[in-house]
Amino acid sequence: MCLGVPARITEIRDEGPLRMGSVDFGGVSREVCLDWVPQAGVGDHVLVHAGFAIGVIDEAEAQQTLRLLAELAAASAAEDRDREARQRPGAEPPS
Amino acid sequence: MKYMDEFRDPTLVQAVIAELWRTAVRPHVIMEICGGQTHAIVRSGLDRLLPPGLTLAHGPGCPVCVTPLETLDQAMAIACRPDVIFTSYGDMLRVPGSDGDLFGVRARGGDVRVVYSPLDAVRLAQENPARQVVFFAIGFETTAPANATSVVQARRLGLRNFTILASQVCVPGAMRAILSSPDNRVEAFLAAGHVCTVMGWREYTPIAREHGVPIVVTGFEPLDIARGILLAVKQLEAGRAEVENAYERVVTEPGNPGAQTAVREVFRVGDRVWRGLGVIPDGGLHLRDEWSEFDAAKRFDVSRVKPVESPICIAGEILKGLRLPADCPAFDDPCTPDHPLGATMVSAEGTCNAYHRYGRGREETE
Numbered sequence: 472m473c474l475g476v477p478a479r480i481t482e483i484r485d486e487g488p489l490r491m492g493s494v495d496f497g498g499v500s501r502e503v504c505l506d507w508v509p510q511a512g513v514g515d516h517v518l519v520h521a522g523f524a525i526g527v528i529d530e531a532e533a534q535q536t537l538r539l540l541a542e543l544a545a546a547s548a549a550e551d552r553d554r555e556a557r558q559r560p561g562a563e564p565p566s
Numbered sequence: 567m568k569y570m571d572e573f574r575d576p577t578l579v580q581a582v583i584a585e586l587w588r589t590a591v592r593p594h595v596i597m598e599i600c601g602g603q604t605h606a607i608v609r610s611g612l613d614r615l616l617p618p619g620l621t622l623a624h625g626p627g628c629p630v631c632v633t634p635l636e637t638l639d640q641a642m643a644i645a646c647r648p649d650v651i652f653t654s655y656g657d658m659l660r661v662p663g664s665d666g667d668l669f670g671v672r673a674r675g676g677d678v679r680v681v682y683s684p685l686d687a688v689r690l691a692q693e694n695p696a697r698q699v700v701f702f703a704i705g706f707e708t709t710a711p712a713n714a715t716s717v718v719q720a721r722r723l724g725l726r727n728f729t730i731l732a733s734q735v736c737v738p739g740a741m742r743a744i745l746s747s748p749d750n751r752v753e754a755f756l757a758a759g760h761v762c763t764v765m766g767w768r769e770y771t772p773i774a775r776e777h778g779v780p781i782v783v784t785g786f787e788p789l790d791i792a793r794g795i796l797l798a799v800k801q802l803e804a805g806r807a808e809v810e811n812a813y814e815r816v817v818t819e820p821g822n823p824g825a826q827t828a829v830r831e832v833f834r835v836g837d838r839v840w841r842g843l844g845v846i847p848d849g850g851l852h853l854r855d856e857w858s859e860f861d862a863a864k865r866f867d868v869s870r871v872k873p874v875e876s877p878i879c880i881a882g883e884i885l886k887g888l889r890l891p892a893d894c895p896a897f898d899d900p901c902t903p904d905h906p907l908g909a910t911m912v913s914a915e916g917t918c919n920a921y922h923r924y925g926r927g928r929e930e931t932e
């Protein structure tokens with residue numbers, strides 16, 4: 472129930488007491504309330520829950536997280552290669 | 567879908583798991599509070615990739631599961647009335663009450679409708695001035711702002727035929743209750759990312775400090791969850807107990823101020839019954855007196871409701887993270903999502919449902 476689904480804002484309608492708009496969930500369009508994401512504009516991604524945008528998705532933070540994890544993956548792959556190299560017969564240092 | 571697929575990348579998940587194996591030295595128990603995360607964990611099989619000694623305990627973060635039986639029975643009593651259109655989030659319809667469920671009420675002619683948003687329920691009230699529209703306002707902090715906005719909107723529109731039956735619960739009280747229980751084994755929490763999207767994480771700082779537990783704000787994709795576990799284990803191994811944010815793309819420290827204002831306007835914090843857990847101090851929200859005209863439990867006579875819990879179901883123990891579905895004699899037979907005996911088998915966030923759906927039968931978890 473606490474499902475929050477990322478969606479892209481395609482239209483904002485500021486008339487009426489609630490700031491409403493349309494968002495696109497990868498091809499499916501839906502009317503949602505944008506009252507609590509006043510900083511978000513058309514093209515921005517928001518997190519939608521029960522017909523309300525509850526937060527804006529920060530693209531820079533998303534990229535930063537993925538970069539961090541890619542570095543971790545690269546380091547881990549390098550470590551695996553080292554270990555394999557050490558374990559290969561003949562690769563041991565002479566004792 | 568953007569912001570979902572990238573956070574499912576198996577190579578990156580594998581790298582985080584590898585790092586977890588390098589980091590985890592001692593055994594630990596980490597609880598993911600949110601049932602949405604439980605489902606993601608069981609679906610992706612993340613729990614089977616963990617280093618030995620690292621256990622995930624599944625928490626009570628399933629709104630449908632913790633809605634008190636009494637409230638559910640009240641819902642059915644109200645939904646039976648011929649003058650009422652009863653509206654609810656879909657999951658709630660199949661939850662067994664003391665005597666049947668809301669689907670049964672509908673089958674007997676009750677006007678029970680599923681809505682996607684509380685604003686849809688308000689619209690129904692506008693379109694049906696001769697009927698009473700009642701919205702079953704259940705949920706955690708994630709949903710509280712939307713539920714609150716329904717009554718604000720109803721007042722703006724001058725609607726006299728709209729009320730809500732509220733069961734709003736809040737996570738921090740439940741965390742404290744779990745940590746204070748004598749049989750607690752939880753050493754760290756993954757905090758629910760979407761609760762924190764609304765509330766931020768400031769209220770967790772005193773819990774982390776007072777109970778000495780790391781709390782990591784965590785998202786819902788496999789990569790988010792693996793990373794949340796890794797950060798929690800790093801803290802445990804280093805002897806730290808801090809609040810950390812592993813869902814940076816969505817969650818900020820103060821949370822969403824507009825959504826919080828909506829909640830505060832309509833609700834006040836107070837003690838709340840959580841089904842399976844009992845009364846939790848400051849465990850939920852109640853309509854403020856100024857909004858009591860929108861309280862369905864006051865508008866309709868629900869005094870005859872006498873809740874009777876199933877004698878078999880051990881959902882309470884499961885919600886506390888003390889037992890697993892396989893410990894229940896009714897798991898998979900006769901209790902299934904089509905014929906549930908307890909709420910944890912119904913909901914897409916319930917642990918029994920996740921274990922059933924992803925084939926974690928008895929033999930597997932033993």
Ligand code: SF4
Nearest residue numbers: 879880894901908918
């Ligand atoms: S399997 Fe069914 S009866 Fe057993 S604890 Fe889960 S919901 Fe309750």
